[in-house]
Amino acid sequence: MKKTLRYNYRLKPTAEQEAKLIEFGSYARGLWNLLLSENMRRYRYDKTFLFYHEMAGLIRDLKKFEEFIWLKAFDSAASQQVARDLETALKNSFSKGRLQKFPTFKVTFKQKKLHDDSFRCVNNSNCIRIEKGNVSLPKIGKVPIVLHRKLVSKIKTATVQLKHGKWYISLTQEVECKSAKQVVSSLVGYDINSQHTVVGSDGRYEKNPKFLKKSAIQLKQIQVQLSRRNKGSKRWQKSKTRLNKLHGKISRQRLAFAHLLSFSIAKTSDIIVFEDLNVKGMQQFNGQMVNDNVMGLITNLTKYKAELNGAVYHEIGRFVKSSGICHECQHQHKFDLSVREFTCEACGVLQCRDLAAAKSVADTGEKDLMASGIVARALPKFQQKSPSKTKVFERSKFGVGSEKKEAAQFRFAEAP
Ligand SMILES: [Zn+2]
Structure with missing residues (x-):
């Protein structure tokens, strides 16, 4: 079984790069707010939401307009990720059993005084890679990274974020789980x-x-x-x-x-x-x-x-x-x-x-x-x-009848 895990590393961007990272973070925030307001407008109109592919299409169309020229400066894969995140957030807020609230607008730098924007890039055709103490990010370039531990496998996505005044990058990687232990003792x-x-x-x-x-x-x-x-x-x-x-x-x-x-x-x-x-x-x-x-x-x-x-x-x-x-x-x-x-x-x-x-x-x-x-x-x-251990089990509160039934169901599920 494979598991996707995030590994966090420190980034040490130059002043120039930092300005660019902040800019990209604000683009991601702006796009989120734009798409969310569009979704709310649509919902008021005909009680539906935009799906990911519709949002991606909208982003493509908006790029042609003069006011949305900033979308061109932003990494296109990262902008698609914003749409994906918003779709997930909308779905979560409407599915039963989950307690997520309806997504909210992200407030701006001025209102919050300290911003913690983030954006996520996808490793398409190896565009995110680590070479000689630098991580190359699309449209930003080679940013110095503190590689305190080795990479486990190929990088899937990279999320850049500012947290407590420090830049971090979290790289998602696929990790192979050890096979389930057959004999579990303790x-x-x-x-x-x-x-x-x-x-x-x-x-x-x-x-x-x-x-x-x-x-x-x-x-x-x-x-x-x-x-x-x-x-x-x-x-x-x-x-x-x-x-x-x-x-x-x-x-x-x-x-x-x-x-x-x-x-x-x-x-x-x-x-x-x-x-x-x-x-x-x-x-x-x-x-x-x-x-x-x-x-x-x-x-x-x-x-x-x-x-x-x-x-x-x-x-x-x-x-x-x-x-x-x-x-x-x-x-x-x-x-x-x-x-x-x-x-x-x-x-x-x-x-x-x-x-x-x-x-x-x-x-x-x-x-x-x-x-x-x-x-x-x-x-x-x-x-x-210890044979007494199983005796305790047999006399447990589930009772003999239901226990047999449980066991039978289990066997049933096991049989191909
Ligand atoms: Zn006692």
Whole structure:
């Protein structure tokens, strides 16, 4: 199985090239807004939207007009990508089951003060290539690139963007996944909470590094400085840039940490079970804490890394109770967030709240995977290792009847 992944690299454009990159970014934004307004006009008129090929045709036609001369300066493949993105955004906002909102207009540089425009080029007939520390981009030329890691395969697309005052290019490449592991031996469940980034059922505790909190004093200083300066002045701009840079630093620290942690999680266990976190809901409740804990990021990164390794990744249902369950006798307790340790009311075992939660996540994941037939592969391993494990499975809440049915369905699906 092949997977398309993005790899981000720093760009170090010259002043001349930077001006051109900014220009291209603004073209992409302008084109997006133009096509979106055209779509809205069309929808008001006859309740339909323009499809990609219609939008591409429109771009072709507009190039002939004097006012749209800038479209000629823009890379044509990149302009088609804008149309493609808009089509996807429109489709997503109308398809059921997805929660995407209707696409919005992109605001201009002046309104936002700090712009983060981006545009995407496609590698048609090898027009994007890396030679001698430079990446050649269509209609821009050879831009110096920091190649901190080797390319995996051929470049498919390249997205150039300005983030926190730095230029980045993300190159999409196709990566071959390792074949799915036939013998999956270790199943580890992970609990995510406010104190720790992850707690594994194998006893792994990963402390939350709290990067935002570490930079809190510095952040406050710059914010005070910013509030004292005249809005829009040169000195104000300087503070604004400093603030932006610091936010950039924090987000890069978080990303690096999340990558390292998810890499080691994906490497150490064959079956990885996570909770399905309602990150959006939690952000409303306590946004800063959730963001500082890279909650959503960890699960996303672990998922693709596990797939690359041929491991199994599973998320248990959002409403399955995991915390406050005794891992010895499954007795359920109720207590508030401050309780970190508890003694089971039924069997009297003293246990750590987070570890118990992780173990219950692992148990639920195991049941889920067995019921859906995904870990039918894991079954023989468990049988030879400990026969009691399969007994637990037979007596599970799914009942013998439904379990047989599930198994039959699975066999049915397997048969050619
Ligand atoms: Zn108990």
